Amino acid sequence: MKKRIVSLIFVLLLVFSFAVFAVSAMDYEEAQSSDTDKDAQMFDTAEDTSVNNAQPGQLVVDGANILTNDQVFSLTELCEKLGEKNKCDFVFVTVNSLNGKSETAYADDYYDYNGYSKDGVLFLIAMEDRKWHITTTGKCINKLNDSEQAAVMEEAQPMLSSGDYYNAFVKIAQKMSYYMLPHVSLIWIPLSLVIGFVIALLIMFAFKAQLKTVALQRGAASYVKQNSLNVTARRDNFLYSTISRVAKPKESSSTHTGSSGTSHGGSSGSF
């Protein structure tokens, strides 16, 4: 009886912990989508004002003049909030032209020479070249790896192509933050249950094996006369060998070093 109560409590705890994790995961997603709503409300068709002369450390630099003042303001607010949460800088830079540089070099140099902290992510968009680039620095190189960057851009790419820059940036900032903070996809709930089932089955088979003690003996090892094993011939001949090779799994974050000597991760694309 006592055992049964203990196991009941155990189960309740497990179900509870599952619920807590699931709810917190959902809360997080909800919080993100409500952010989007709030930010979207702030979107209005105010007059275009360019922000050409960027201050050092400025989080949103709209050199290409594709955002309204309000949008810059609310995007900056979002970047500050997410930056604090992730303990790194979130930077958005829009330019018209890359001035002959590659988008990678431009983004890396922009991050290195404009007074940002040692950990951060920068999203660069070049309007004339129709190019974008994500550069990651410091701890963010590993926090946001290549495949996660690809996942970030998957949803944002069509928004950029259709010219919905502000919402694309908001999406990018939120997705980056999602992948950089601890996160476990909900698909892992059924997956971990399946793995749990298999492990549990193995344990149960071990218990079941306790009940079966009758079996034929395989050999007669207990009846070997002591030290009677006498090996008279022993030949080990090498025949042939084969060599196979497999490509090394790619590092999850590919890095390169910019002109300032700081190493960066990143990915780029066109829109």
Next chain:
Amino acid sequence: MAQLQEYKCPCCGGAIAFDTSIQKMKCPYCDTEFEMEALKNYDEDLKSEGTDKMQWDTNAGQEWTENEEGTIRSYVCKSCGGEIIGDANTAATECPYCGNPVVMMDQLKGNLKPDYVIPFKLDKNAAKEGLKKHLLKKFLLPKIFKDTNHLDEVKGIYVPFWLFDADADADIRYRATKVHTWSDSNYIYTQTSFFSVFRAGDISFERVPVDGSSKMPDDLMESIEPYNFDDAVDFQTAYLAGYLADKYDVDADQSIQRANERVKNSTEDAFRSTVNGYATVNTESSSVRLSNGKAKYALYPVWILNTTYNNEKYTFAMNGQTGKFVGNLPMDRKKFWLTQLLLTAGIGALIYAVLWLIQLF
């Protein structure tokens, strides 16, 4: 009527039996103990006495056998005159009327006389204790089985075993591989080297036992192995007093197949253990030749316990020398699936929690 042997106490005339704790004959009525040596001489006398009667007995027995197809035999108890029915293989039993232990001398004579016997070391209580212990720490055993478990019968039986000695000569060829891996900046390389490994040699086996009674399931008898042959003594009928005993009904030639199988497996295993330093080893061909094969006949002590649960019979066996206890048990299906469910939820939650936790570092 076949001839019966009872051991009578020279002191009081009561039927005496072998006592496991003192490894001597002991009279349960007057507590007198007798050395096995003394009884051996006594045994000799009885044997010569028995031969005279044998002609007459055998004839009578055969006549009776024809009528009854030889499956049962009847004996007359020397103490009370009651009729004891045994089957064709019964060599020792007790009288159902007066409970005195009796030994059927004809079943243990001539070719049927065992070479060795390992006397019982553990008594009936030890067998019952053994069952109790056997039921402990079995998580999936139905609780009702433990609670309502009452024994139908507990029998101490001397089971006939054939003991085979053999020298094995073996030539075995293996295909073995060694694996070496290294890597450069782009690739991981795996080199697999193949070897042909040859081993030849010999190995000797002593007294590989094979159950000589068709009544005893072979797997049950092999499961309570091994017996320690150091305790074996030359056979004397007196050891059988107080226990059941069967003579063999599977002869040595039939039993040798099983011994060959086991010897071959163990020979291959032994040579396999001399092939070291490889990643994989597979036997390609193996030839095992046995020589100097010798068979001996011995009686080994076994406690058999029977119990019934849900109209099914469960048989347990205990090694009467070492106390090794075996017997398959029923499973509580409901408990199996319930625990499976709980563990699935528990381990699943644990995995999910760990996935969260590892990201915090």
